[in-house]
Amino acid sequence: MALDPLFLSRLQWSWVISWHILLPAFTVGLASYIAVLEGMAFFTGQALWARISAFWTRIFAVSFGMGVVSGIVMPFQMGTNWSRFSDTTANVLAPLLAYEGLTAFFLEASFLGVLLFGRKLVPAWVHFFAGLMVAAGTLFSTFWILSVNSWMQTPQGFHVEDGRFFPDDWWAVIFNPSFPYRYAHNVTAFYITTGFVVLGVGAWLLRRGRSTAEARVMVVMALNLLIVLVPAQIVIGDMHGANTLKYQPAKFAAIEGRYDDVSPLPLTLFGIPDDAAGTMRDVVEIPALGSLLLTHSRDGTIRGLESFPEDQRPPVGPPFYAFRLMVGIALIMLTVAVSGQVLRLRGRLFDSVWFLRLCQWTAPLGFVAVIAGWITTEVGRQPWTVYGLLRTAHSVTPSLTGTDVAISLSLYVLVYLIMFPTGFAVMAGIVRRGVGAGAAPEPVEAGRPTPPYLPHSVPPPAAVPGE
Structure with a gap:
């Protein structure tokens, strides 16, 4: 079997950038x-x-x-x-x-x-x-x-x-046209990713009774950032989606798993894309909700993939599943941010073992969301490197x-x-x-006295109860 240099070059690029993007997402x-x-x-x-x-x-x-x-x-x-x-x-x-x-x-x-x-x-x-x-x-x-x-x-x-x-x-x-939304969406995602890492490290230190004064500062600062940025990211993501619908309608159709034009538009929660048959199998949908959420109109619709030439349609599976993974992670992040603020108001933030463990478990979620977003964006752009103008197949080195x-x-x-x-x-x-x-x-x-707002002004416990 002959090795396809185009497929392998795309695989190599994906391998390299999937690892590399973890670093700016953090740094x-x-x-x-x-x-x-x-x-x-x-x-x-x-x-x-x-x-x-x-x-x-x-x-x-x-x-x-x-x-x-x-x-x-x-x-x-x-x-x-x-x-x-x-x-x-x-x-x-x-x-x-x-x-x-x-x-x-x-x-x-x-x-x-x-x-x-x-x-x-x-x-x-x-x-x-x-x-x-x-x-x-x-x-x-x-x-x-x-x-x-x-x-x-x-x-x-x-x-x-x-x-x-x-x-x-x-x-x-x-x-x-897409730069302001893409920049805001990515920088916010990077800040959120770092926030969850700082939150997870602070929680780990607290659970083990190490550097507790510093760990408390980390946890509080991270939660203060996340309670603002996670909801903001949901709004920015919606704006970015509207921009994608306007300028990259085929990508948007792939993200939503829409092969046909339907009005009012249902919201597809889950399904199994079948590109060959041009249909979504075993679909789970909420009627009419897609029009409201995606187009901000009760009877709004989007162009289905069938309205595009077959050689200009992106594969549906990767962007469809990656986008839903990203949205699911955003909802988990919002839950963590809100729960942390509730516990803080009740004075139980630093001794809630289940929440500190949750912070550790969710620490890597930002990286997963960034990779999912990258898959949504880049696979959804196919078959183009320059959208609508230069095909990926025409971009590879000829002698390779x-x-x-x-x-x-x-x-x-x-x-x-x-x-x-x-x-x-x-x-x-x-x-x-x-x-x-x-x-x-x-x-x-x-x-210079210790300011009263510093968490280390309260003597920390030797270790978190329950350990």
Whole structure:
């Protein structure tokens, strides 16, 4: 059986980016969290904030290093596996990727050194400033990468000459129709992902009676963030969906599992897509609710996949199931955020064993939701790399053989299965050692009292009851 270089190249890209995206999903939010901690340490003079910041900065450094290594591989593949795509889109996308390197990567890399090693070497305000710059660098990086991806989803501001894209309006290229929604949706998702990791780590430390003062701060800060961002993400997701319905109707039909046009539109909860027969089997639907939720109209409808040419329809299964997984996780996250605030108001947040365990179990859910969202977006875009203009089949390197990709894919699988578990083990070791290990916090400013709002102003218990 001949090896298909197109299929294997797509599989290789999926393997690499599925691992890599876990890192920005964590480091973007973590960098902002560290900047907040550094600000609290600078303005209050409390050593507790500096200890927490030093703890998470060590974890950030490991994640950042892994992200650099895994991220370099992706542009490398642009030349080896996707040279026709690179040649066709280079005039539009190459400058945007260059801006990402110039404005984001160098900013992060430069100030991360100060953040890691400069606490005793530079003034406190410089250390705080370094935290702000690292956070800004992660947001700049997200900005340019999502601008590139959004242009591939909703291209505008260009003309085609000799089979290549040339920019006409950089403002239109960068701020294309889907970019504002995609940027808001992804950054919020990254912050939520980090929030649940911080919440889970804080809960783990509390259950074991380690660094309890710092753990209480982590839990409270994470819950305060999540009670705002999780509901906001549901609203942003709805707005992003409306934008997808307008500009990528075939993708939207695949997400909803709609092969035909129906009015009023039912809300499909579950089903088994059958692309060959053009139908959804064993479907579970709520009549008419889809019109209200998806189009915000009682009799609204969407175009079914049957109204699109057969060679322009995305596969239904992956985006259909991935989207429902993402929505299900959002509802679980909302439950956790609300439950945490209720327990906090009742004064039972830190001694509720079942809730602390729940926080640990839900800590990885943000990563699962990010991967599900990526599958929804990218598989739903098929069969295009540049939506409606450049097919994926026409983007792969012409001279590439299946054997070539099979060898490189095997090596990527081997290396990633070594690198990522090792990196995760290092970060887990940092967590197990606790907040104080290896920290070099600023001393508390003499004469400055502990503010009453700090959780460590109340003596923590030796361990959580029930353990």
